[in-house]
Amino acid sequence: MLFEKIQLEEDEKIIKIAHKHWFILLARGISIAISALAPLLGLIVVVTLAQKYESAITIDFATYTAHFIYFYAFWLLLNWMALAHMWTMHYLDIWVVTNRRIIVIDQVSLFRRHIGSFRLERLQDVNIEINGIIATFMGYGIIEAETASNNHESEFRTRHMPHPRDLKATILKAADDLMDTHTDTQTKRNQLQ
Amino acid sequence: MITGDSLENFVQIALEGSFYIVTLVFVGFTLSIAYHWFSYGTNRARSVAMLITYLGVSAVLFIGMIIALANIA
Numbered sequence: 001m002l003f004e005k006i007q008l009e010e011d012e013k014i015i016k017i018a019h020k021h022w023f024i025l026l027a028r029g030i031s032i033a034i035s036a037l038a039p040l041l042g043l044i045v046v047v048t049l050a051q052k053y054e055s056a057i058t059i060d061f062a063t064y065t066a067h068f069i070y071f072y073a074f075w076l077l078l079n080w081m082a083l084a085h086m087w088t089m090h091y092l093d094i095w096v097v098t099n100r101r102i103i104v105i106d107q108v109s110l111f112r113r114h115i116g117s118f119r120l121e122r123l124q125d126v127n128i129e130i131n132g133i134i135a136t137f138m139g140y141g142i143i144e145a146e147t148a149s150n151n152h153e154s155e156f157r158t159r160h161m162p163h164p165r166d167l168k169a170t171i172l173k174a175a176d177d178l179m180d181t182h183t184d185t186q187t188k189r190n191q192l193q
Numbered sequence: 194m195i196t197g198d199s200l201e202n203f204v205q206i207a208l209e210g211s212f213y214i215v216t217l218v219f220v221g222f223t224l225s226i227a228y229h230w231f232s233y234g235t236n237r238a239r240s241v242a243m244l245i246t247y248l249g250v251s252a253v254l255f256i257g258m259i260i261a262l263a264n265i266a
Contacts, residue, residue: 001240002233017235070208070261074215077254081222084247088226091243092233105233110225113233 002105006117009100016097016170021140021162025090029083036079039072085110095143095158097170099178102145104156116156120175121182122147128164139163145171205265212262219251 008014050059092107102123106114123145130141141164144157161167226247230240 001231001237002235005232066261066264067204067208070258070265073254073257073261074211077215077219077251077258080247080250080254081219084226085222087243088229091239092229094235107233110229 006096006103008098012098012100014096014098015174016095016167018095018097018161018167020090020093020158020160021138023134023138023140024160025086028086032079032083032086035082036076039075043068093158095161095167097167097174099174102156102171104145104158106158116154118145118147118154118156120171120178122149123171123175124148126168126171128168130164143167208262208265212258216255223247223251 046059047061050061088110089107092105092113094103094105096103096105099120101117101119103115103117106116108114125146127144127146128141129144130136135141140160140162142157142159143161143164144155147154147156227244230243231237234240
């Protein structure tokens, strides 16, 4: 599994795992459901029209029932695979906050993923952005963490994260706790000297 | 010359061909998503539940396709 691959450090503990907001999954799921139902609606329209204009169109639907069932099962299978693909992207796109670092995994496509991590000591700033009515009511938005590297600043940014304020608070608290630990250790060293 | 019989044969071959192609695509796709779920997923129990649901629904759809194809033949 993921954490066996990441190899957490000895005293490293996972504080939070954040997936993208469920509303995004639902919205994409609805579009796939509409696509899955489209042939059925098409058939209903054709049957209705055939009944209305019986003299002009003569289609023996009973002859083609098996054809339609085959085509529709085929179509549903394709949509089911699309749904599985969408779920996979959702399931694997995560932010992991530990007491030492933040790991950001961006699953772009099935065979393309970006994995970035940075230690909390390097954290400079965490920004959140909530745009629009739906995002405000559903409670999702953009979160970006800026880190300081040697010559440039690097940025980790993800859209559609649930409750970005809470995530920001968790990250800042983890960073503060780590700083406190470092300060305590330094104080003890000074006292010993 | 296209006759009723030759058209029926063509439809039959096309449907069977599409079945074999979608089966191959399905097997490849299933192997890759199952690999992703179990390699990069965060929860093994959830991955197992997802795989069982995915394969269960897919099996129903494949059975529907096979029965329909048998009736067409």
